Amino acid sequence: MASPDSTPAEPSWRASVPEATATDLENLLGTGLAAAQEQLERSGGFLPFALVVENDGDVRLVAVSPADPEAGGDSEFDADGMIRDITELLRQHRDEFRAAAIVCDITLVEEDSDAIHVATEHRDGAVFAAVLPYSPGNGGGEWAFGDLAADSNEPVIWAA
Numbered sequence: 001m002a003s004p005d006s007t008p009a010e011p012s013w014r015a016s017v018p019e020a021t022a023t024d025l026e027n028l029l030g031t032g033l034a035a036a037q038e039q040l041e042r043s044g045g046f047l048p049f050a051l052v053v054e055n056d057g058d059v060r061l062v063a064v065s066p067a068d069p070e071a072g073g074d075s076e077f078d079a080d081g082m083i084r085d086i087t088e089l090l091r092q093h094r095d096e097f098r099a100a101a102i103v104c105d106i107t108l109v110e111e112d113s114d115a116i117h118v119a120t121e122h123r124d125g126a127v128f129a130a131v132l133p134y135s136p137g138n139g140g141g142e143w144a145f146g147d148l149a150a151d152s153n154e155p156v157i158w159a160a
């Protein structure tokens with residue numbers, strides 16, 4: 001039986017990884033969310049990007065240019081293609097960093113909402129992802145952000 005002053009357990013991923021790994025992943029999560037929120041507020045959207053924790057501990061932004069939209073009248077950029085390109089770039093250079101996060105804009109179909117998605121991965125095998133729903137504010141250019149929630153994630157950079 002839990003004592004009355006007990007607090008809820010830390011997320012299971014946090015308790016199951018070394019402190020340094022958890023710190024790297026939390027740093028990437030927070031930095032990724034902040035950068036995406038800033039781009040939303042400044043530009044009304046953002047392109048997929050990645051962040052890495054280099055072997056010396058520095059955090060660096062990694063991005064690729066969107067391909068030209070395909071002929072046929074579709075003016076949208078290929079976000080999935082950009083994510084594939086970022087993932088491949090990260091795989092090719094994974095010896096240069098110890099953790100990475102891919103940040104992209106997704107649609108939460110069941111909630112009928114857009115969201116910032118941050119998928120983090122550490123070379124020791126730890127993974128963690130989270131989503132932050134958002135919507136345009138009422139007429140004033142302010143954005144409304146929902147509650148941060150954990151999401152499922154599989155390794156893609158250090159996949160076996």
